[in-house]
Amino acid sequence: MKPIDLARLFLLAALWGSSYLFIRIAAPVLGVLFTISLRIILAAVALGLSGAIASPFKLKSRWQSYLLLGLFNNVIPFLLIAIAVVNxxxxxxxxxxxxxxxxxAIVSAxxxxxxxxxxxxxGLVLGIVGVTILVGWSPLPLSASVIFGGISALIAALSYGIAAVYARRRFIHDRVAETAFGQLTSSSILxxxxxxxxxxxxLPSLEVIFAVAxxxxxCTAVAYPLYFQLISNIGATGAITVAFLxxxxxxxxxxIFLGEPVNSGLIFGLITILLSVWLVINPKQQK
Structure with a gap:
């Protein structure tokens, strides 16, 4: 793995990791579903404007492919995660x-x-173990709502996996900004x-408007081109190890910003996660 791709991976993790801060500011005021929808729609507009200035995007001939990508990489997982976090x-x-x-990895195979x-x-199993150590294990009493939430979260994870592999197969030679714009535009329509x-x-406050912006x-218009560049360079499974980070x-x-307590397993969890990412993306194992 090239140093530039490693830098992209950590930058992407930082961008998507920070998104939870801004969601916590915006969602209580705007609602989770509206916040998600507005995030995607505004990101599509931002990328569209950048494309108009630099080099126009051409989506017309492949709108069906972008629709599928947007469905599996945004719409399905975002809505299912919204259900999961409630339960x-x-x-x-x-x-x-x-x-x-x-x-x-399973879909790729x-x-x-x-x-x-x-x-x-x-490496993949270690990544899940590392996240468990990092966030801690807080069991819930088994109930219909917990089962429903768990299934929703797993289907969302599967949807991300399908989308990553589909992007690797269908858009590997395309401009990453164009792929991101096509995905976000189709997601916006849905x-x-x-x-x-x-x-x-x-009416939202200036703080909420800033958080959504x-x-x-x-966290979206800048992050997704990074993600698709990683899929192109190191493969779908390597790119999606960002989920561990x-x-x-x-x-x-x-x-740092909200004063929330840190789990005592932070260091050990982080070491386990870094080891897992190294095992998955180790270039010696790429055939």
Whole structure:
């Protein structure tokens, strides 16, 4: 793995890890579904404007592919995660979300015939273990709502895996900004009804407007081209190991900016996660 791709991976994890800070500011005022929808729609507008200035994007001939990518990488997982967080606590939701790289490896093995060697398999399992150590294990009494939330979180992780492999197969030679714009535009079209149905009744404060703007521009419009560049350079499974690193930055930013307590397993969890990422993306194992 090249140093530039390693830098991209950590920058992406930092951007997506910081998104939880801004969601915590915006969602209580605007609602989770409206915040998600507005984030995607504004990100599509931002990327569209950048494309108009630099080099126009050409989506017309491949709109069906972008629609599928947007459905599996944004609409389905975002809505399912919204369901999951209502029915699960934060630690279990984070652990289940960390299964996305495992699902990606399985889908890659089936669809792209990529080998799932022992080293990579150990790395994927270690990543889930590392996230568990990092966030802690807070069991919930088994109930219908907990089961429903757990299934929703797992399907969301599977959806991310399918999207990553699909992007690797379908868009590997495309401009990453164009792929991101196509995905976000198609997602916006699908989410517009959700935005109208959940439109807030109160005017947001400047703090909320700022949080949504950062979510849309930095955590989405900037982040997705990075993600698709990683998929192109190191593969779908390697790129989605970002899911192991996101909780690290989320906890750190929460502690620094919100004064939230840090789990005592932070250091050990971080070491385990870094080891897992190294095992998955170790270039000696890429055939």
């Amino acid at each position: 699960l606590n934060a630690s279990i939701a984070a652990i289940l979300n960390a299964t996305a790289p495992l699902f990606t 089936i669809w792209l015939k990529e080998s799932l060697n022992k080293r990579k398999a150990i 989410l517009i009804p959700v935005a109208f149905a959940t439109f807030p009744q109160t 950062v979510l849309a521009i930095a 996101i909780p690290v930055f989320s906890l750190l930013f929460g502690n």
